[in-house]
Amino acid sequence: MPPEWQAKAQAEYRRYLQQPEVATGEHLRFVTWTTRYHRCAGLEILALQQHYEKAVVDLRYGPQEVTLQTQNVRRLRFTPPADKVPQRVILDGVSLRWPQGQAAILCERTHGRWQPVAEAALADRLQRAPEKTPGLQGPIDDAFREPFRVVGPLQEDGWPTAALQRFAALWERYFRGELPRLPPERYDPQQHDAHLVLFGTPWSNPLIARLLPHLPIIWTERDLIVNGVRYDAATHLPVLIYPHPLRSQRYVVINSGHTFGEADLRGTNALLYPRLGDWAVLRLPAAHAGDSQKLLEQAVPVAAGLFDESWQFPGPIAPSARLEKLWSEGSFTEGPAEGPDGCIYFSDIGNRIMKYDPRTGKTTVFRDPSGRSNGLKFDAQGRLIACEGANTGGGRRLSITEKDGTIRTLADKYQGKRFNSPNDLTLDRQGRIYFSDPRYVGEEPRELDHESVYRVDPDGTVTRVTQDTVKPNGLVLSPDGKTLYVAEHSDKPDGPRLLLAYPVRPDGTLGPRRVLYDFGRERGIDGMTVTPEGILLAAAGAGDKGGIYFFSPDGKKLAFLPTPETPSNCCLAGPDKRTLYITAGKSLYRIRLAEPEHKR
Numbered sequence: 063m064p065p066e067w068q069a070k071a072q073a074e075y076r077r078y079l080q081q082p083e084v085a086t087g088e089h090l091r092f093v094t095w096t097t098r099y100h101r102c103a104g105l106e107i108l109a110l111q112q113h114y115e116k117a118v119v120d121l122r123y124g125p126q127e128v129t130l131q132t133q134n135v136r137r138l139r140f141t142p143p144a145d146k147v148p149q150r151v152i153l154d155g156v157s158l159r160w161p162q163g164q165a166a167i168l169c170e171r172t173h174g175r176w177q178p179v180a181e182a183a184l185a186d187r188l189q190r191a192p193e194k195t196p197g198l199q200g201p202i203d204d205a206f207r208e209p210f211r212v213v214g215p216l217q218e219d220g221w222p223t224a225a226l227q228r229f230a231a232l233w234e235r236y237f238r239g240e241l242p243r244l245p246p247e248r249y250d251p252q253q254h255d256a257h258l259v260l261f262g263t264p265w266s267n268p269l270i271a272r273l274l275p276h277l278p279i280i281w282t283e284r285d286l287i288v289n290g291v292r293y294d295a296a297t298h299l300p301v302l303i304y305p306h307p308l309r310s311q312r313y314v315v316i317n318s319g320h321t322f323g324e325a326d327l328r329g330t331n332a333l334l335y336p337r338l339g340d341w342a343v344l345r346l347p348a349a350h351a352g353d354s355q356k357l358l359e360q361a362v363p364v365a366a367g368l369f370d371e372s373w374q375f376p377g378p379i380a381p382s383a384r385l386e387k388l389w390s391e392g393s394f395t396e397g398p399a400e401g402p403d404g405c406i407y408f409s410d411i412g413n414r415i416m417k418y419d420p421r422t423g424k425t426t427v428f429r430d431p432s433g434r435s436n437g438l439k440f441d442a443q444g445r446l447i448a449c450e451g452a453n454t455g456g457g458r459r460l461s462i463t464e465k466d467g468t469i470r471t472l473a474d475k476y477q478g479k480r481f482n483s484p485n486d487l488t489l490d491r492q493g494r495i496y497f498s499d500p501r502y503v504g505e506e507p508r509e510l511d512h513e514s515v516y517r518v519d520p521d522g523t524v525t526r527v528t529q530d531t532v533k534p535n536g537l538v539l540s541p542d543g544k545t546l547y548v549a550e551h552s553d554k555p556d557g558p559r560l561l562l563a564y565p566v567r568p569d570g571t572l573g574p575r576r577v578l579y580d581f582g583r584e585r586g587i588d589g590m591t592v593t594p595e596g597i598l599l600a601a602a603g604a605g606d607k608g609g610i611y612f613f614s615p616d617g618k619k620l621a622f623l624p625t626p627e628t629p630s631n632c633c634l635a636g637p638d639k640r641t642l643y644i645t646a647g648k649s650l651y652r653i654r655l656a657e658p659e660h661k662r
Contacts, residue, residue, distance in 0.1 A: 072209075090121040097196045098204065108195055109137035109170075110371060127152055136371070137179070141166040173605045192305040194371045198313070201338035201368070202303040205257040205313040206320050212243045213269050215262030221299060221346050221361055222317055224354035226261040229319025251308040258306060259315040263299075273314060276307030278375060278621075280614050288343050289365065289375040290612035290621040291656055292595045298364070302341035305373055317344075341375070342366035365656075370622065377612060377623035380640070380654040385625070388418055388650045389425040395645035397437040397486065397589065400635035402444035406643050408650060409435045413455050415448070418643075418650055420635075425650070433457030437486030437536075437589065437631070442493065447472065449484035449497055452504025460484055460497060460518060473518050476526060479509035486536045486589055486631070490543050493520045494570050496527065498534040502553055515548060517570050527572045532558055536589035536631065539566070540615065541596055546572060549587035549600070559586025561600065561617055578617025587611075589631025594639055595658060601629035601644065610644060625651065 092102040094117050100107045110117050111134045118133040121140075128142065129152045142148065144165075151158045151167055153176040161167055161178065170179045188195065214226045230241040242256075246268045249258070264271040264281055279300055280287035286295040299317060306312040321338055347360035370376055393412035401407050406418040407428060415429040415438070429435075433450035434457065440446055445464055450457030458481050459474035472495070474481060482501035489495055495518040501508060515528040515537065528534065528548070535551035543566060550560040559581040565573035581587070584607060590600040597620065598613040608628050612621035627647025634655075635641045644651040 088123040090119075092119045092121070093117065097194060097199045100196045104141040104143070106139040106141075106196070107135055107137075108139055108168075109193060110134055111136050111171075112371065113194060113199060113368065124148070126150070127157075130154070135171070137168075137170045137184075139166055139168045189310065192373050194369070194373065198305055198311055200303050200340040202301070202315065202318050202340060203321050203338055205259060205303060205315045208257060209255070210242065210257035210259050210315075211249065211254055212241055212259045212261070213246050213249055213267065214243065214260075215266035216246065216268070217266055219262050219266040221344070221357055222261040222263065222266070224357045225317060225319065227354060228358060229261075233319070251306070255309070255312070257313040257315065258309070259319070261317055270316065273307055277302075277304055277314075277316075278373075278619060280618060280620070286343070287597070287614060287620060288341070289367070290378040290593075290597050291343075291365065292597075292658060293343060293364075297346050299344045299346055299361075300341070301344060304340075304369075339366045340369045370624075372622070374619070375612070375621035377610065377621045378656040379623070380656045383654040385623075385644075385651055385653045387626075388423070388652055389416070390647075390649040391425075392416070392648045392650075394630070395648060395650055396630045397435065397449070398631055398633040398643045398645050398650070399438040399440055399446075400633060400643075401440055401446070404635075406633070406635060406650070407438055407440075407446065408643075408645050409438060409448075411436070415446075416650075420652075429463070431455050433459070433461060435461075436484070437497070439487050439489055439495075441489060447487060447489075447495065449487050451485065452483035452501065452506055454505065456483065456504065456506075458483060458504075458506070460487070460495065473516075473522065473524050476510065476516060476524050480506075482508060482510055482513060485534075488538045488546070490539055490566075490570075492570075494518065496537060496539070496546060498531075498537055498548070500533040500535060500551070502533075515546075515572075519570070525570070527570070528564070528575075530575065531562075536587055536600070538590050538592050538598070540592060541594055545615070547578075547590065547592070547598060548575075549590060549602075551586045551588060555583065559584065561587060561598075561613065563617070576617075579613060579619065585628075588629065589645075591633050593634065593655075599632055599634070599642065601625075601632050601646070604628045608646075610642070623653070 090103055092105055095114050115134050117135050120131040122129045126149045128148045132154055148160055150160055156176045168179050169176050215222055233241045260267055260270050264274055284295055286293040286298050288300050301317045303313050303315045306314045342363045343365040344361045345364045392410040396409040398406055398408040408416050410416055413431045413434055414427055415432045415435055416425055417428040418425045434455055435448040436451050437449040445462050448461050450459050450461055452458050460472040461469055462472050463469050482499045483504050485498045485500055487495055487497035498515050500513045513533050514526050514531055515534050517525045517527050533552045534548050536549040538547050546564045546566050548562045550558045550562055552558050560577050561579040563576045563578050585604040587600040587602040592598050596615045600611045602611050609622055609624035614620055625646045629644055629646040632644045635643055640655045642653050642655055
């Protein structure tokens with residue numbers, strides 16, 4: 063198509079989309095499965111709770127109100143005809159006054175309840191944290207519905223080169239035109255208002271290297287980390303679609319042309335329900351000299367799926383695994399730890415330590431009272447160490463339960479002054495204990511004027527190891543013991559909520575900290591654990607953002623697993639440390655994580 067025809071066709075298409083639509087009759091029922099198809103007669107579904115699940119809005123006009131019943135809808139805009147503007151809208155039973163002088167109302171479900179949202183505030187939020195919205199919802203073929211530009215590798219690069227060659231040949235054959243390509247040095251996101259399709263690796267394509275810090279994956283010459291799972295980068299390749307980090311309302315696609323084939327073009331590919339994936343990881347075959355077809359055919363997808371509604375990976379969950387609620391009779395659960403007997407011990411902040419036996423499925427009381435225990439860990443001898451907090455019945459100490467049941471104090475003072483409220487702990491290979499000592503609650507007078515992290519040595523010596531923390535909470539050591547991760551978790555609206563990393567010196571002291579992640583005004587990390595591969599799992603957030611956050615060792619957010627209740631802490635258990643136990647709200651949960659690629 064000549065450029066002037068293309069421009070005219072695009073303009074006509076946009077004009078058609080902007081035409082006002084008028085509702086007919088008094089009843090409208092709108093059903094969709096994706097925000098790609100989101101408009102009907104003045105009603106716009108702008109966000110779903112989950113893509114590819116049935117979303118419904120049932121709208122009825124009344125004398126002075128409009129009633130809407132929804133299913134799987136998280137955000138919508140309603141623009142009625144000018145002669146039918148109501149006085150109020152009733153959304154799933156919630157009555158909202160119509161905004162005076164406005165032609166439309168924009169509403170969002172937050173913490174399970176509908177409320178109006180300002181257009182400018184929503185636009186600002188989406189600019190900072192993209193969500194799946196109309197025209198930016200995936201799946202991977204969605205980038206080819208609108209103008210795009212392709213940038214290939216600078217040199218022969220095996221599978222990506224073969225895939226790009228096939229894409230170009232099929233595009234020319236099916237669409238009778240050349241693939242719109244650009245050399246890397248000519249691409250400018252400010253000038254090219256188009257989706258960006260990249261083939262190659264960070265070493266063969268400089269644009270992939272440029273955008274990589276903004277993508278939710280780790281990709282080095284040695285390791286590829288996708289959805290919190292580590293792969294050998296020499297034999298694996300990522301394929302994904304993601305919001306363009308440098309161009310609003312545009313995609314970046316890595317290592318994928320269109321996913322349909324000739325049979326699809328002749329048949330039913332365009333039936334408007336394209337449930338393709340957003341991402342995949344390919345295991346590459348051995349090189350086939352001069353035979354690109356074999357190279358393409360023998361690449362095997364070892365993982366694939368959809369991003370969630372906030373463009374986050376869903377977490378490395380084992381096939382068919384589901385989050386199980388194991389127990390829900392607590393006041394507030396905390397501090398899970400696996401004992402030498404394979405049972406999970408956790409605190410119920412109502413002053414008990416509970417014990418869950420995975421063999422029987424039963425939960426029993428292990429210790430009552432518990433000294434207001436919070437974080438728990440077992441040492442190399444199988445003894446339970448507990449952070450006992452403040453308030454009525456609180457021990458304000460680090461205690462140890464011997465195998466014979468005897469309980470004694472490991473530490474309760476620093477320089478002769480009682481601790482604030484020991485919260486969480488982690489142990490190194492030398493038997494040294496690092497623990498946090500914030501103060502959230504407590505009727506007892508404070509004796510310390512700071513909230514810090516301490517180290518308790520095997521001989522009982524207590525050393526303050528942080529001078530710069532405001533309210534430290536969860537903490538964990540990296541698998542090699544060389545980094546201490548600390549959650550800075552202020553309970554003040556403008557206080558710090560950070561993931562910190564301190565280098566650990568051989569003598570157990572800490573070097574200068576690095577800020578790895580800032581939660582801003584959102585609820586930060588409470589407790590956390592780490593996989594044998596070094597991936598951090600942090601219990602953080604609340605409401606729709608409450609769950610387990612997966613971080614790389616450098617603090618890049620890799621995935622998110624939502625929890626039904628506000629999460630407090632987590633631990634990995636089982637011989638392979640792939641069973642994740644989560645304390646959240648009043649409950650204990652469990653889910654199985656996927657095996658690392660080298661163990662499959």
